[in-house]
Structures are given as C-alpha cells and as structure tokens.
Amino acid sequence: MTILSRLERWREQGAITAGQYAQLSSRYRREPFSLFLELNVLLYAGVLAFVTGLGWTVTTWSKQLGDLLVLAVLTAMLAGCFWYVFSRPAAWSPTEAPAPSPIFDYALYLGSLVWCVELAYLENRFHVLSGQWDFYLLATAALFFFLAYRFDNRFVLTLALSSLGGWFGLTISRWPSYQNSTYRQLALVYSLLVGVGAAVLQQLGLKTHFFNTYLNIVANILFWATLSGVFERQGYGVWVLGLLLTSAASLAWGLTRGQFAFVAYAMVYAYVGVSSVLIRGINDDKSIFAYFVITALAMLAALIHIARPFGRSA
C-alpha cells in the first residue's frame, strides 16, 4: 500500500479531514517543493567564500593596495553590514524570534567575520593592542554575545563562544600541541563558566533555545580536557574520576532529556579513557584483544538495554 492510498483511506474513515488530506498529500508529493534549505546553504557558502577571498586578498595585497584603501574597504563593508542589521530592528524578544528578512542572519554573520578581518589587520599592521590579544578576544566575544542575543543568531553565538575560548587560551585546532595541565585547567574553567552562564540564562528565560548549543560545546570541551588528563603518565587518577563523573552526568542528562548525543559522548569518551588506563602496561596482545572483546560485548549489552525503552518499532 502506498502512502497516498493510506491517506485516502484515512480520509474515508474520518481519521483525517478533507483539508488535512489535501495538505498532507500535496506535502508528500512535494507540491510545492521547498528550496528553503538549499537557498540558505548557498547563502552561507557565499558568505564564507567571500570572507575567505577577502582575507586572502588583504593578506596578499596589503602592501600594494595601501593601508588606507584596505581599511576603508573593510570599514565600509563592516558599516554596510551593521547598518543593514541595525536599520531593520525587529522587536527584541527573550524567546526565539524569526529574522526580519531572509538575508538578515547572513548579513550579520558577514559583518562579524569582517570585524575579525579588520581587527586582525589593524593589529598586524599597526600593533594597536601591542600584542594584548586577550583584550581583542574578550571584546570580540562580548560583541558577538551581544549580537547573538540581540538578533537571535546561532552562527554568531558560536563565534562568541569560540572567541571566549580563545581568550581562555583554547583552540581546538591547536589542542594537541598544548596538552598540559595549565591548558586543561583553563578548559575546565571555561566549561564551568560557560556552563553556569548558560544555566543562568536558561533560568532567566533568555533565548532558551541556545541552551543546547552551549551544552554541546561545554560537554565536548570538558570531555577532551578530562580525557587528555587520563592520557597523562602520572597523576591521572583524579582525571579518571573526573571523566567518570562527567560521563555519568552526561549519561543521566541524555537519558532523562532524551538527548542521545550526550549518551553517545558519555559512552565513547568513558570507554576510551577507561580502556587507556586499564590496558596501560599490558604488553600481551592476547590480553589486550580479550579485553576489547569482553568490553565491547559488555558495552553492546548495556547500549541495547539503554536503547530498548527509547527504540522505535516501525
């Protein structure tokens, strides 16, 4: 039986109204076909490609073009973007609010990225901050947080969180070269600050739909920090404990809220961390393989048990 014939039968049985039948059957037949997602992806890719080219051009041709011209162009772009977003002020709402126009979010995102390019240019050419990058990052993070909350924009929120991470000294791309205790402590402080901040904002009812973005970023940074501690040769006990506590919290959160990404984080990070400790110092291949056989089966059994109440029967 096809889906359309099912819909027709349900209409005849009175399970759905004639109006619903018309709506659902046209939706199923894709009449009309929505290009919403495709157009948004094109816009995003366009902004990203543009800023990439902008940064590349400024980097390569700054001496030939001259500082004045480069800064004038960048400032004009920045002003244009911010004029666009501030001249179309939708009333601020603490809840999720639609963008005033289809390109609004992308103009804001472009403006934010151009801001980064211009500040970087200013600093590299004129050393206006005399190497005090902390101020640049903190101010940028503050600006991006303001813009994200004012205009309800997740792209800019992630820029804000990343800039704040930079202020703490955290960048994902450079993590492997800085796996030391200071770096881990900074990661913990960052996670704590952002996590508490997100919880407070959630309690205040300010843009509560941002909460998951915060939580995903905090959870991953926390897991990376504790896991890198577990991989240390000495003094890893406290990090193992931290990893287990984090995993337990993530698992509990995921299961109670039905957010299975957190269940996945907990299972995988905890397995990797605990396994690295347990097989440390074992040189016998057979014992290591046996360990993985037994633990993988145990994990599968646990996961199937966990999945059962949340599984779907088709």
Added chain:
Amino acid sequence: MRIYSASSEEAFRTRELLAEWAGDGLLSETQHQQLEKHVASELHTTNIFLRLILFFFTLVGVGATVALFFAVFRLWSPEKTSGFFLLIFAGLCYFSAEWAVSRFHLYRYGIEEALATCSCGFLCAGMWSVLFSGRPYFPQPDAFQSLVPASGAVFSLWLWRRFGFCYAFPAAMIFALFLPDYWTSSHSAQHVVVVLFYGTGLICIALLRARHSDFAQEDLSIAEAFLWLGTYLALNLQLSTLSLRAQWGGSNLRNASEFSPPFYWMTWVVIWLLPAFVLVRGIRKKDRLVMAVGAITAVLTFISNKPYLGWPRHTWDPMLQGILLAGVALFIRRWLEAGPGGIRGGFTAARLSARDKQWIDAGSVVVGIATAQSVTPAAQTRPTDFHFGGGSTGGGGAGGDF
C-alpha cells in the same frame, strides 16, 4: 532479494512521515497516535546517536575477536592461511548480519550494519591474502588482481540491495574506481572506464526508478546522486588527477598535460555541461539530492576552470565566487517569492518543514565552530608564540602575515 518486506519498509517510512507531520502541526497528537496504530510492523530501529555507537562497539568487538583468534592460534603467517580464515570470518559476519535482521528484525540499528561492513572488509582482505600473498599491494596492470576490488564492488552492491545501506553504494563505486588501474596503464582509458561504469549504473538506476514504488525512490535517489557526482569527478581531470591524488599520497600523481588534447578539452566541455544537465534533471524530478549534486558540481566547475585553462588563480576569486553564490540564492528567492502565493513552477522559497530549520540550527553550530577556529589565536598561556591567522578557509580568513 531484499531482506525486509516492502510492506515493513513502507510502514516505517509512513511512521517517519507521520512524526514529521505531527511535529509540523499538520496532525494533532491524538491523530498521530491513532494513525500510528494503522502502520505497525515488526521492524526495530533506534535513533542516530545510539545507532552510531552500536555500530562503533560492534566494529570494536568483531575486530578484537578476529585479532584474538589469530593471536591465540598464531595464524598471522603464512598469509594464505590467514586469508583463508579471514574469508571464513567474512562469511560468519555476513550470516550474523542476516541472522540479526531475521531474528530480531533490526532496521538501521548499527549492529547488523557493522557486521555487514566487516564482512566486506574481511572478504577483500581474505581474497587478497589467499590469491596474491607476497605480491605488492600497489595496483598495476594485472587483470587477475582486479578480482579483489571487483569482488568488493559486487559484494557492496549486494549489501546495498539486500539491506538497503545507503553507504554501501558509494563503497561499491570506490571499489570500481580501482578496477581500471589493473586493466590499463593509459590514464585516459582509466577515466573512460570509470565513466562507463558509472554511466551504466546511472542507466540501471533510471530503469529502477521508473519501476519502483514511492518509498524505494529515496534509496535510488541517493545512489543516483552519488553516481552523478562520481561521473563528474572522474571527468574533471583537474580534480581527479592532481589535487586529490596529491593529497592522498602523491604516489600516483599525474599531470593534466599527459592527456591527449582532444580528450582533455572534451572533458572541459563536459564538466560545463554536466552540472547543468544534473541540475535540470534534479529540478524536473524534484529530487533534492540530485539537485544538490548539480549545484556542487557547478561550483567545482567554477573552481577548476582556471586551472583547466592554465590561467593563474587570483586571491579575489573566492570573493567573486561568494558573490555569485549569494547572488544566485537571492535572485532565486526573490523570483520565487514574486510568484503567485510565493510559488513558481511548483517550487517555493518558504520553509514548509520544521526539519529544515533543525538542519540549519545543527549545521550552524558545527560549521560556526569550525569557522571560528580561523579567527581564534593561539593559547593565552603562550603569548610570545602568538601568530594570528594561518586559517586557510573561512572565518576572518586572515591567514599569514599582512
């Protein structure tokens, strides 16, 4: 051929649609629950996150079991013996996947998928060890050795048809990509053979799409999209011979100039025509994935056109490309919105499903973080080492020094 009955899969797709429609407010919760009772079947599935970790731990378990078996019985050498046992494990894994589905009615559950994936891997490794142990792994013109990738391709296609794993189809395409390397040393001929393979696949898929019922269209659409993409990549000599090969080791690096001029310029013409053709086909069939491939290949054509013509790249090329992409998106949006009811030719720019917004929200977090990495400098604890930028893509794009 299919391990799942058509009625079960149709019921599964219907339940997914009911959930989506209820989420969009087109059905009340009472109606949703009531209608779900009409479409019950025996298949058991799970959500994407649990599916992924079930897949992961099954892979770990199977891999460790095989390794333990080899370690206990000291079967690492000779290679022929280990290959023989790998073939046995391939069979065991495959029949375990069949059994798991038959016995427990698993559907996209991770476990049966990992077992089937392992069976394909063990089959290829086992065949190689049994038939060609001691020979170099590097592909060279030797038709007999092509038996291994050919078996991988056929077996992947079988998994795709039997279980409906959408990733098994591109796996078969990748296996097929290696086949001509064993048959001929002519690079032009290798490209032509790959295109012939994918072209044949496209004809078969078109025939299947004409015959199959509605729920099967989704799987076939994925296969068609991959085939168009593969055909394009095989024809775009700048992408398939230089950049990708260089990134994947460089051992087989070819220069575009080694191709005969007629072949080279013919491919240049085709890479301009193909995206338009694919895009039109996607639009006519209202096939989202085929349309996406049309758009992606169009962008790739713009990117590779200058290298094709031997023209120098400019730093502002990405800017122009960005303006073009955003301009096209804005033009299409405005054109659609200007139509009666915001609809033209059966297309609209309006959001009809909440799922679209969920995709954008999820994507914005992932790509937002990746982008932001380019504008975030080094650690605060190492200020003397600080060097802004270096990000080659996205973000501030402020790579290198000014």
